[in-house]
Amino acid sequence: MATACLFDPLHILIVGAGTGGLACALACRQAKPPIRVTLLERASELLPIGAGIQIPPNAARIMDSFGLSEKLVQAGGIIMDAHVLRRYANGSVLVDKSWVPQMRDQYGADWLAEYQLMLVDEVKRAGVDMRMGAEVIKVNIDSNEPSVVLKDGSILFADVVVGADGLWSTTRNYVLELPVTPRETGDLAYRGTFSAQQLASLKDERISELLSSSSVQVWMGPQKHVVFYPVRSHTEFNLVLLCPDTVPKGKRTAEGNLKEMEELFEGWDPILRKLISGLKTALKWKLHHVPRQETWTKGASVLIGDASHPTLPYQAQGAAMAIEDGAVLGLLLSHLDAHRQANRGDKHAQVASILRLFERLRKQRTEINVAGAVEKQDFYHLPDGDLQVERDQVLSDIAQTDFKAQCKWSWGDKSYNDELLGFDVLHDAEEGFKAWIEHECPMA
Numbered sequence: 001m002a003t004a005c006l007f008d009p010l011h012i013l014i015v016g017a018g019t020g021g022l023a024c025a026l027a028c029r030q031a032k033p034p035i036r037v038t039l040l041e042r043a044s045e046l047l048p049i050g051a052g053i054q055i056p057p058n059a060a061r062i063m064d065s066f067g068l069s070e071k072l073v074q075a076g077g078i079i080m081d082a083h084v085l086r087r088y089a090n091g092s093v094l095v096d097k098s099w100v101p102q103m104r105d106q107y108g109a110d111w112l113a114e115y116q117l118m119l120v121d122e123v124k125r126a127g128v129d130m131r132m133g134a135e136v137i138k139v140n141i142d143s144n145e146p147s148v149v150l151k152d153g154s155i156l157f158a159d160v161v162v163g164a165d166g167l168w169s170t171t172r173n174y175v176l177e178l179p180v181t182p183r184e185t186g187d188l189a190y191r192g193t194f195s196a197q198q199l200a201s202l203k204d205e206r207i208s209e210l211l212s213s214s215s216v217q218v219w220m221g222p223q224k225h226v227v228f229y230p231v232r233s234h235t236e237f238n239l240v241l242l243c244p245d246t247v248p249k250g251k252r253t254a255e256g257n258l259k260e261m262e263e264l265f266e267g268w269d270p271i272l273r274k275l276i277s278g279l280k281t282a283l284k285w286k287l288h289h290v291p292r293q294e295t296w297t298k299g300a301s302v303l304i305g306d307a308s309h310p311t312l313p314y315q316a317q318g319a320a321m322a323i324e325d326g327a328v329l330g331l332l333l334s335h336l337d338a339h340r341q342a343n344r345g346d347k348h349a350q351v352a353s354i355l356r357l358f359e360r361l362r363k364q365r366t367e368i369n370v371a372g373a374v375e376k377q378d379f380y381h382l383p384d385g386d387l388q389v390e391r392d393q394v395l396s397d398i399a400q401t402d403f404k405a406q407c408k409w410s411w412g413d414k415s416y417n418d419e420l421l422g423f424d425v426l427h428d429a430e431e432g433f434k435a436w437i438e439h440e441c442p443m444a
């Protein structure tokens with residue numbers, strides 16, 4: 001069979017260069033042979049959110065599959081060694097979940113903290129046609145010839161359009177064929193960063209201890225919690241304050257007022273007020289969600305990451321799920337592309353079908369994550385009282401089992417965490433693709 005003249009390679013158009021879009025682009029380019037990818041990003045320059053984010057082991061394994069884990073650590077990524085939950089009022093430790101070496105043994109990767117800009121460098125190196133300042137204003141979801149319209153009026157065609165354009169996705173409105181506006185969750189996040197020098201200048205013994213520790217520290221209290229962790233080889237530190245939303249309706253972000261922040265944490269561990277006083281600025285982010293959708297795909301278009309399943313950032317899994325989505329989608333598309341080199345078939349029908357497979361593989365897992373983050377909102381924010389006393393007791397009991405038991409809160413539940421952090425999404429996608437070829441792949 002003269003396969004060469006039959007082969008019509010795929011061209012993937014990705015809208016948005018966040019973690020999801022970058023992971024999808026990289027997975028497509030690392031395939032053998034690489035797939036043609038055009039990546040459109042509205043911003044003229046990509047800036048990290050705060051100094052960095054946490055990369056849980058499920059996402060770290062994907063970075064590993066890209067050959068980037070070591071580079072992450074060399075670039076200053078920190079291997080986190082514990083998750084410490086503290087009582088809000090005095091900072092006393094409620095539970096200290098040590099991760100090293102269990103994390104790597106159990107889940108095949110560490111829990112890291114670092115910024116995502118490394119993916120951008122890799123994507124460029126891998127030969128993605130990456131266009132900055134390219135804002136998509138319209139998507140034509142036609143299955144046979146999908147296209148996007150840019151703000152400058154130009155139109156780009158491809159075989160697949162991937163909407164990786166985040167919470168405020170434009171692509172989503174076209175894929176779902178109705179405008180979907182994110183809803184307020186009632187919470188907001190203040191994000192601030194410190195340099196190591198700034199923290200050292202606060203001259204506080206407990207803050208000095210935090211300077212050298214590689215752990216995620218969480219203070220839990222009524223309606224609020226605080227997260228603190230180091231990034232970039234302990235030269236920078238992230239402070240995130242989660243509390244009830246006071247940003248005016250309709251606004252997405254606002255400048256944080258340090259005095260207001262100090263007042264909000266009146267009566268909390270004094271170290272927090274000291275930390276806040278050491279900040280130069282902080283930005284307030286209103287936290288939104290999007291109601292669950294029946295489907296994320298239409299014809300040759302598909303949504304990934306926050307465009308499809310945004311979540312409260314309460315289990316540090318938003319970017320992680322976006323990376324998983326991107327890697328799984330890239331794997332499926334590259335297997336389809338390779339399959340098409342030797343096999344005849346209706347490209348449009350195959351693309352639509354493989355996108356439905358993607359959705360099947362990803363939907364339940366990401367929905368469990370969204371629900372888990374909502375449950376953690378209650379878990380972290382319990383008011384003082386019977387339930388809070390019970391929670392603190394359960395945490396102490398679970399620590400005695402070395403976190404190997406069931407727990408009524410997902411934070412401490414072994415099977416929940418095994419599934420979230422240990423499930424091998426790439427293997428799952430490989431198996432899914434094999435079954436798809438056998439039973440579902442549309443032929444000519």
Ligand SMILES: Cc1cc2nc3c(=O)[nH]c(=O)nc-3n(C[C@H](O)[C@H](O)[C@H](O)COP(=O)(O)OP(=O)(O)OC[C@H]3O[C@@H](n4cnc5c(N)ncnc54)[C@H](O)[C@@H]3O)c2cc1C
Pocket residue numbers: 015016017018019020021040041042043049053054055056134135136137164165166167168169170171189191240285304305306307311313316317318319320321322
């Ligand atoms: C306070 C806070 C803390 C968090 N901490 C963590 C954490 O520790 N770990 C974690 O895993 N997650 C965390 N997250 C969540 C994480 O930031 C998001 O889930 C993740 O960034 C989603 O990735 P994405 O690629 O889907 O979308 P985004 O990162 O939002 O990327 C979308 C991209 O699309 C571009 N874009 C948008 N519209 C268009 C358009 N029309 N045309 C072209 N380009 C467009 C945008 O400019 C952007 O670059 C946190 C979130 C918040 C708010």
